Amino acid sequence: xxxxxxxxxxxITGIGQxxxxxxxxxxAMRLTLDACLEAIADAGLTRDDIxxxxxxxxxxxxxxxxxxxxxxxxxxTLGLKVNWYGGGYEGPGPLAGVINGAMAIAAGLCRxxxxxxxxxxxxRRQTDKGASALTNKxxxxxSSASWQWYTPFNVxxxxxxxxxxxxxxxxxxxxxxxxxxxxxxxxxxxxALNPKAIYRTxxxxxxxxxxxxxxxxxxxxxCDVHCDASTAIxxxxxxxxxxxxxxxxxxxxxxxxxxxxxxxxxxxxxxMATRDAADMMWSRTDVKPSEVGTAQLYDGFSILTMMWMEAxxxxxxxxxGRFVEGxxxxxxxxxxxxxxxxxxxxxxxxxxxxxxxxxxxxxWQRGGARQVAPHQVSVVASGGGPLAGSLLLVRx
Amino acid sequence: MTRKLPALTADNRxxxxxxxxxxxxxHHCAACARFFQPPSPICPRCLSLxxxxxxxxxxxxxxxxxxxxxxxxxxxxxxxxxxxxxxxxQEGLQFVTNVVGIDPDQVAIDMPVxxxxxxVEDVWIPLFERAA
Numbered sequence: 001x002x003x004x005x006x007x008x009x010x011x012i013t014g015i016g017q018x019x020x021x022x023x024x025x026x027x028a029m030r031l032t033l034d035a036c037l038e039a040i041a042d043a044g045l046t047r048d049d050i051x052x053x054x055x056x057x058x059x060x061x062x063x064x065x066x067x068x069x070x071x072x073x074x075x076x077t078l079g080l081k082v083n084w085y086g087g088g089y090e091g092p093g094p095l096a097g098v099i100n101g102a103m104a105i106a107a108g109l110c111r112x113x114x115x116x117x118x119x120x121x122x123x124r125r126q127t128d129k130g131a132s133a134l135t136n137k138x139x140x141x142x143s144s145a146s147w148q149w150y151t152p153f154n155v156x157x158x159x160x161x162x163x164x165x166x167x168x169x170x171x172x173x174x175x176x177x178x179x180x181x182x183x184x185x186x187x188x189x190x191x192a193l194n195p196k197a198i199y200r201t202x203x204x205x206x207x208x209x210x211x212x213x214x215x216x217x218x219x220x221x222x223c224d225v226h227c228d229a230s231t232a233i234x235x236x237x238x239x240x241x242x243x244x245x246x247x248x249x250x251x252x253x254x255x256x257x258x259x260x261x262x263x264x265x266x267x268x269x270x271x272m273a274t275r276d277a278a279d280m281m282w283s284r285t286d287v288k289p290s291e292v293g294t295a296q297l298y299d300g301f302s303i304l305t306m307m308w309m310e311a312x313x314x315x316x317x318x319x320x321g322r323f324v325e326g327x328x329x330x331x332x333x334x335x336x337x338x339x340x341x342x343x344x345x346x347x348x349x350x351x352x353x354x355x356x357x358x359x360x361x362x363x364w365q366r367g368g369a370r371q372v373a374p375h376q377v378s379v380v381a382s383g384g385g386p387l388a389g390s391l392l393l394v395r396x
Numbered sequence: 397m398t399r400k401l402p403a404l405t406a407d408n409r410x411x412x413x414x415x416x417x418x419x420x421x422x423h424h425c426a427a428c429a430r431f432f433q434p435p436s437p438i439c440p441r442c443l444s445l446x447x448x449x450x451x452x453x454x455x456x457x458x459x460x461x462x463x464x465x466x467x468x469x470x471x472x473x474x475x476x477x478x479x480x481x482x483x484x485x486q487e488g489l490q491f492v493t494n495v496v497g498i499d500p501d502q503v504a505i506d507m508p509v510x511x512x513x514x515x516v517e518d519v520w521i522p523l524f525e526r527a528a
Contacts, residue, residue, distance in 0.1 A: 143403035149434060151400040152521050153478055153494050160478050161492075163462035171460070171505045216463040229480040265480050265492045266433065269460055274397070305454075 006106035011241040012393065013112075014043025014234040015360045018035055020348045021120035023230035028068035028070040029077060030190040032118045035230035041120060044245040045112060048240040050234075051083045051108035052257035054101035055117060056094055056352065058087025065124035067117070069230070074116070083107040087306045092256035092277060093383025094298070095391060100249050101235045111237045116152030118230035125226050150264065159223055161264045163215040163236065163277065167242075167304040168269045170217060173307070177217055179321035181208040183338075184221045184345050185304035186327050191342025193332075193370035198225045199346040222302040227348035231357050247395055249360050255281030255381075270318075272304075273388035274311035274381070280388045282313065289313040291390045293375020295336055296355035298382040299343040308381045309338075312390065337362075337372045354376025355380045356391065363395040397473045401519045407435050408447030415513030415520020421449035422489065431489045453509035455527060456483040459490055463500040475500045481509055481524050497525040 016038030018024075018031040026034070041051060059070030071085045084104040092099060094117070101113035108212035142148040155161060169175045185208065191197035203221070211221040241248040255277035258269045267273060282289070291314060295306040314336055315323035324330050330338040341347045341358040348354070359378040361367055381390040402412055411434075414421030422431045425439035426446040432439060439447050461479035477500050482490040495503050496512065509524035 076500060141401050141403040143477075146407070148402035150492050152402055152519070153492055154397065154399060154464070154468070154472060154476065154521075155478055157466070159466070160462055160464055163464075164460040164480055165480065167462055168460040168506070212465070214464075214466045218462075263434075265490060269480070 007102050007251040007254045009238045010102040010105045010179045010235055011238055011250045012233050012356070012360055013236040013241045013244045013246055013248055014039045014041070014045065015174060016040070016042055016232045017196075017350075017354075017357055017358045018230040020198065020227050020229040020350065021122065022198050022225065022227050022348070023120075023126060026228070028118055028120045029073070031114060031120070031228060032074060032249065033077070034071045035118070035232040036074070036114055036116055039114065039232035039234050042246065043112070043236065043347055047078060047080065049093060049112045050114050052104050052113035053080060053082050054097045054104070054115045055087035055114050056091060056097035057089035060087070060089050065120045068120050069118040074120040082110070084113075092258065093387035094136065095356070095380065095382045095389035097353070098233065098235065098356060098391060099254055099256050099389055102254065105235055107239050111240045113235040114232060115353065116230060116232040117351060118349050119349065120228045121226040121349065122228045128312055146263065158384065159218055162301040162303055163218045165269055165272060165307070166217050169303060172270055173321065175321035177209070177309060179325050180217070180222060180302050180306070181205055181298060182324040182327045182330070183305045184208055186324070186330050187299060187328075187339050187343040187345040187347070190332060190340050191346035193368070194341045197342040197346055198227055198348040199342070206342055218301060218303070221345070222343070224300045224344035224349040225346065227350065227356075229348055229350045231350050231353035233353060233360070236245050238362055246364060249363050250394045250396060251391055252287055252394040253281045253285040255279070255388075255394040258386060258388070259376035260386070264385045267386055271307055271311055272384060273386050274307050274383070277388040277390045278308075278313070278381070280310040281392055285392055287392060287394065291377045292336065292341055292379050294359060294372055294378045295338050296340070296359045296378065296380045297338060298355065298384065300349065300384055301338055301347045302345065303337065304384045305343070312379055312381060332370060340367065340370050340372060352382045352396045355382060359393050363393065397474045397476065398469075398471050399516060399521060400485075403515060404518070407437060411435055412519045414449070415449070415515065415522060418513070419451040420454045420511045421524050422452050422483070422485070423447055424450040431483075431486050433491055435491060452483055452485050455526055456481045456509055456524070458495065458503065458507045458509060460505060461495060461503050463503070470505070477503050479524070494523050495525070
């Protein structure tokens with residue numbers, strides 16, 4: 001039995017987010033500062049308290065819109081003196097920055113870690129319609145250990161791979177386009193109650209069915225919406241969190257496992273890596289799936305939300321389609337509210353940390369018009385394909 | 397339709413150039429007597445170094461697929477079919493490819509297919525067509 005203790009000594013104590021725009025006229029660094037300064041203040045801390053900084057994926061591609069700001073730049077800009085810092089792409093998906101920061105605190109390296117994620121894909125899309133965050137953009141031949149197996153076949157976006165997972169899910173479990181649509185419809189309904197969401201106009205099943213096919217069976221409305229935004233959270237050691245203004249949201253359990261190759265075609269095609277992460281997470285806690293008050297589940301593509309629901313045992317495997325049908329169960333007043341701020345499909349592709357921000361917003365009952373019933377447990381999960389990480393958050 | 401070509405290495409060369417002799421070459425472990433993909437200098441199952449390319453029949457079936465309609469680049473001829481094909485030799489021995497020579501609407505999961513190579517420079521890209 002792996003020691004289950006460590007992440008329980010870490011809590012989220014503050015959150016912040018810049019404007020979420022399509023596009024923003026603020027610089028990537030300004031968006032980042034808006035998010036980070038708000039999070040530090042929300043936690044009741046000052047700059048001098050921050051002794052760690054963490055980011056996924058970091059600025060691993062020289063200012064590319066997928067992640068234009070990393071820890072290195074921010075340390076100097078904020079004048080931080082850190083005892084630990086880290087960023088990078090390789091890890092258990094978009095929550096890797098949170099997971100790494102929590103581990104640094106659990107290991108005793110630091111007390112208050114600033115975790116952030118900035119993205120400016122809306123600005124980039126204005127000039128580069130074909131841009132894909134995933135594919136290797138090297139000039140000449142593809143030397144990527146992963147992407148060289150896909151780009152020669154003109155797999156030029158993650159949507160092509162996710163579409164093949166969706167098609168297989170349809171084949172094995174009888175999942176339908178109408179069921180898939182419900183993720184988009186639920187997100188849009190929730191976004192209508194979120195002033196910061198990108199798309200807030202009502203959406204009908206007819207609208208969904210009329211939306212452009214991108215890569216069968218996925219339509220435009222199955223794909224998340226690019227935005228410019230930065231999101232930040234503060235992680236604090238539990239004993240340092242006690243005297244801060246917000247009720248600590250403990251990291252009850254982390255899921256970061258990958259028990260398959262890091263590959264898009266050599267993995268379980270109807271669960272991807274979600275089940276590896278989810279099983280690890282539940283093995284590290286006595287909390288049960290039935291206790292979850294909101295589920296903030298990655299919706300870069302609608303099918304991923306459904307696979308996460310199954311992996312996290314929020315519904316039986318293969319039955320997510322029937323579970324979401326009609327939308328009642330996953331609505332704000334349902335038994336399992338999902339993506340309460342509109343997710344990435346309608347809220348905006350903040351890419352990972354947005355889900356953590358919303359989970360805390362709900363746990364702290366700051367949701368305003370979209371606030372669900374009071375609850376103590378939230379599950380956050382992020383990633384698709386081989387990228388998968390999950391967090392179980394508990395407000396004591 | 398233009399294609400981005402893979403950078404060839406000692407490990408992947410047989411896969412990408414097998415088509416020069418009309419044969420699809422997949423890496424095989426002599427100790428396990430099993431194929432594996434992608435090719436590498438070691439068997440991921442038993443860690444034997446006694447591995448190398450071995451020709452396969454080129455027959456298989458569609459495990460899943462998608463019809464791409466999005467014009468990611470001006471030179472693409474959409475719609476085109478992207479698929480994962482499982483080879484007849486071994487369950488789970490599969491990779492991403494294109495299904496060609498067929499109306500995209502006709503492609504289906506479990507459809508039997510066979511390999512057909514498209515040469516671009518020194519790379520023979522393994523594509524698949526419907527098998528009779």
